[in-house]
Amino acid sequence: MFLRSFSRSLMELKLIAAVAFLLLSATVAADYVRPQPRKTLHFPLSHNPSSHPQQVHISLAGDKHMRVTWVTGDKSSPSSVEYGTSPGRYSSVAQGESTSYSYIFYSSGKIHHTVIGPLEHSTVYFYRCGGQGPEFQLKTPPAQFPVTFAVAGDLGQTGWTKTTLDHIDQCNYDVHLLPGDLSYADYMQHRWDTFGELVQPLASARPWMVTEGNHEKEVIPFLKDGFESYNARWKMPFEESGSSSNLYYSFEVAGIHVIMLGSYTDYDEQSNQYRWLENDLSKVDRKKTPWLVVLFHVPWYNSNKAHQAEGDDMMAAMEPLLYAASVDLVLAGHVHAYERSKRINNGRFDPCGAVHITIGDGGNNEGLAHWYIDPQPEWSVFREASFGHGELKIVNSTHAFWSWHRNDDDEPIRSDQVWISSLVSSGCVAEKRHEQRKMLLAP
Known part of the structure; x- marks a missing residue:
């Protein structure tokens, strides 16, 4: 009797162990195993x-x-x-x-x-x-929809950067958007030259629209002001858009108005950037340009443990402006990972708020930001610490398709995607204008 019971117990333990092993194997197999970091690229001397x-x-x-x-x-x-x-x-x-x-x-x-x-x-x-x-x-770029943007921030000059650029080259895009941190030269000025050579095959064929990140600062107290290298090499259409600084500007493609803001220049209500943003938004005709997209470096909504709350002050100053203008989409970098939010405003879901996307995962030499805050915030839809790039296809005046492509063993794997409806088509723009009129007419 004892031997029979012992044998039965042993068989049950083996069965439990086998089931546990299978469950563990399935869990491990379901998790994405991130490839190892890659070294910084080196470039031969030009002859x-x-x-x-x-x-x-x-x-x-x-x-x-x-x-x-x-x-x-x-x-x-x-x-x-x-x-x-x-x-x-x-x-x-x-x-x-x-x-x-x-x-x-x-x-x-x-x-x-x-x-x-x-x-x-x-x-x-x-x-x-x-x-x-x-x-x-x-x-x-085309004069009418559809228009496709390739998006990748925090590029640097590593093997993963090269993979990201190769994947973008496979995309039939019209304009590249880069929300800060280009070369990671970090005071070593020859790295600006090698970065220029690295991106030339793509950047000479399609317009690259960039804004500054923290790695563009390169300040030396009492000797060098910030952004000297960046401003000299990457001149953007700030004068054409009425801005007094290369660190913030706007441009239009077909029916899309794109605003590039500066996370590392003054943004409070008394600043030149804030006043310029107010003026620029007031000129946007949503009948002609139904889509409004904004880029800057430091994300306002971020559930990664890296760079927590760094964008709070800028958000407090400028989010009311973007919300009142019915901005459809906000793209940021800085955090070396990917994250997409619901439509959000003032920290809460809002059907008339912007979709926020962090895409600081172009391939930089500092590696990925692996650690996230748990539990995942209600506003956060998808997040992953992997290198990759995004593609934003504005199909027409009412619908856009966003997709994020993870670098998976040198293959671009579409890992997140969503259809986005414009706020113009949802009635949010008209509703906000009605509220503004009521406020102006109120005694």
């Missing part, structure tokens, strides 16, 4: 003539215009761009400006900025910089 263009990238510069930026070692190289719609045949030429800067023992090359246009929409142009070197080609 091209010093008059040849390097680090070529383009950006939007007002209606139907594009800014071409490049660097030459030859200080006498002209800031001219020849361009046309046929290879090797340039029907137009534009003259631009140039700048340079010194940073301790480093001296930059000649940095050229030349605006070309007017350009036709959805058209391929061939161009040559300074009359020297290879021919490049670009495609202008």
Whole structure:
């Protein structure tokens, strides 16, 4: 009897152990196993003539215009761009400006900025910089929906950065949006040069619209103000949008108004940025531009333990402006992970609030932010610490499709996706305007 009971108990223990093992195996298999970090990229010395263009990238510069930026070692190289719609045949030429800067023992090359246009929409142009070197080609964004944006922040220069760029290159996108932390040069100015070379294949073909992050600061007390390298190399259309600073500006593509804000310049109600934002929002015609998208570096809604509450002051100052203007989508970086929220305002779900997305996972050398706050906040829909990129396709005036693509063993795996309805189509814009009128007319 004892042996029979013992045998039965032993069999039950084995069965329990087997079931536990299977459950554990299933759980482990269901979890995404993140690949190992990758090393910082190293670049061979260039043997091209010093008059040849390097680090070529383009950006939007007002209606139907594009800014071409490049660097030459030859200080006498002209800031001219020849361009046309046929290879090797340039029907137009534009003259631009140039700048340079010194940073301790480093001296930059000649940095050229030349605006070309007017350009036709959805058209391929061939161009040559300074009359020297290879021919490049670009495609202008469309005049109508659909429009696709590639989104990746906190890029850096690692093996994962290269993978992210390769995945973006597979996307049929019109404009790249980068919410801060570009090169991770971190005072080593030659790393700005290598970053320019790394992104040139993509950034010379589609406009890259960027805003600054903390790694662009590069302040040296009493010697160097912040953002000198960034401002010299990545000139954005701040003047074209009525801004007094390259750290915040706006632009439009088809029916989308995009605002790039600065997390590292003054943003309180007395600041130039706040006043500019008020003025810029007041000019947006939601009948012509039904979509309103905002980017900045430090996220306002973040359930990751990294960089907790760093965006609170900016949110307290500016979220009421964005909410009153019915901003559809807010994109941020800084946290090296991905997270998407519900529509939210003032910390709570609000059907007339913005969707907030953190996408600081481009591939930087600091690694991923693995730790999240538990339990997951009610407003947080999806979060994961993996490298990747996002794609935002504005399909029409009422619907957009967002997807996030994780870097999984060098393959872009769509891991999160959602359809987003514009606030214009939901009636939120009209409702808020009605409330504003009531407040103005109130005794």
